[in-house]
Amino acid sequence: MGQPLNVGIVGLGAISGAYLSTFERLDAVRLVAVADLDAARAEAVAAEHGARALTVDELTRDPGVDLVVNLTTPAAHAEIALRAIAEGKDVYGEKPLAVTLEDARAVIEAGRAAGVRVGCAPDTVLGTGVQTARKAVDDGAIGEPVAATAVMMTPGHERWHPNPDFYYRSGGGPLLDMGPYYVTTLVTLLGPVVSVVGAASHTRATREIGSGARAGQVIAVDVDTHVTGVLRHASGVLSTLVMSFDSVATQASSIEVHGQTGSLVVPDPNRFDGDVQLHELGGAWQTLPPSAGYRDAARGYGVADLAATPPRAVARANGEVAYHVLDIMTALLAAADTGTTVSVESTCARPAPVPLSDAPVPGPR
Structure with a gap:
């Protein structure tokens, strides 16, 4: 060590x-x-x-x-x-x-x-939740992947964050703020993305801070607060993405991955753990035990x-994965703005899987 x-x-x-x-x-x-x-x-x-x-x-x-x-x-x-x-x-x-x-x-x-x-x-994505789902995909538990959905719908961070201004300025919004969790998970599970289409809306010009010393203060909204699109992975898989600060609640699973012989429910990508659900063709939903990822991450x-x-x-x-994820998100915003399909110029390798293990130990220097 x-x-x-x-x-x-x-x-x-x-x-x-x-x-x-x-x-x-x-x-x-x-x-x-x-x-x-x-x-x-x-x-x-x-x-x-x-x-x-x-x-x-x-x-x-x-x-x-x-x-x-x-x-x-x-x-x-x-x-x-x-x-x-x-x-x-x-x-x-x-x-x-x-x-x-x-x-x-x-x-x-x-x-x-x-x-x-x-x-x-x-x-x-290094925790047992996403890594167990990745192992299921890699092991062929759902057959050839076909599609995925990724949904994040909330009423906005100003309700709980005492200083939410940056969420509604350039570089913020639901896609650039929460999207990295979802898009990084999709890339981890299904590989890089080659093109996107999308749409977005800006429903309110202001937001009111709901907590802390600035509660009641009104702040400006400079970004789109509801973004949706379809990501075409290099493998051919199509992922549908919905990121919103304009909803009240949703019962949709955070991420689902569907293949020719099965479907997976992936835990909340903003968490490190959580149950992975598998439904095989002709079977019923079952919970997979943790089989990959860092425990207690x-x-x-x-x-x-x-x-x-x-x-x-x-x-x-x-950084290469993070750059590709940002490229995907900025391409999606451009696609929403222009109403066209936008190519994602960058790519990245899928990161190495994490075997089921405890915390990383110091490596050679």
């Missing part, structure tokens, strides 16, 4: 708590530094977790930091990633990889030129998986 990877976190907002909690129980990573625009918050988190509080510039330059975990808002993802890469650091960011495809491409190209690794959430396992990956191998939650 090798040495843990020394990581520093930039951005200590709401999602950072999940990463901090996970890192405490993972041997593959060691938290050594944190940074935030709010220096007092950084000091408090550093004191609680035995790390150093630094400025962003200090953290990205610090020789004791091997990998920068970028948990800033989407608009800052590319900037922070590029600063870390310029200092020779590996980077792992929250989704999406960047707000625009151009910025995401710059991150990928900079990482290649510098010889550093680029990783990106979501890592929920949580946010941050993608960082640990990268830390455990040998230097010449490709980590599972890698």
Whole structure:
């Protein structure tokens, strides 16, 4: 077993708590530094977790930091990633990889030129839920895959998030916010996408914050809040996608995959676990026991998986997958805007499957 990877976190907002909690129980990573625009918050988190509080510039330059975990808002993802890469650091960011495809491409190209690794959430696909479903597909449990559906319908994050502004600005909306979970899962299960068609709507000009100190404040909506489309995978499978902040509720399964001899219900892709349901032709619904994936996984396992990956191998939650997922989503928005079929120019390899196992262990350095 090798040495843990020394990581520093930039951005200590709401999602950072999940990463901090996970890192405490993972041997593959060691938290050594944190940074935030709010220096007092950084000091408090550093004191609680035995790390150093630094400025962003200090953290990205610090020789004791091997990998920068970028948990800033989407608009800052590319900037922070590029600063870390310029200092020779590996980077792992929250989704999406960047707000625009151009910025995401710059991150990928900079990482290649510098010889550093680029990783990106979501890592929920590494848990037992999606990985058990993938194993069922790969083992032929549903025969030749034909189609899939992926549905996320909610009334909007402003009802519970105290600062939801970025969800309704460029880089936000239901597709770019929640879509990465669903599209990454579809790519993991069924492979890359070659073209898309779609439609979208913008139903309200404003939203009212429903919780926290700003409750009752009205914010502007600058993005489409209901997006639907069809993704054509390179394999020929057609996936129907619905992402909405304009609904009340749905009874539709999050993701279903249908083949010639069976159908699968895949757990919520925003979770790491959950039951996988299989209905074989002529049979009845049955629950599959976990057969693949990291047990008890949580946010941050993608960082640990990268830390455990040998230097010449490709980590599972890698930048190439994240870039392809962003390419799919931006192509879908373009298709909705133009009313045409739009080709997805990029591609990626399906990440390696995760055998049923516990947490990743430190890899060679």
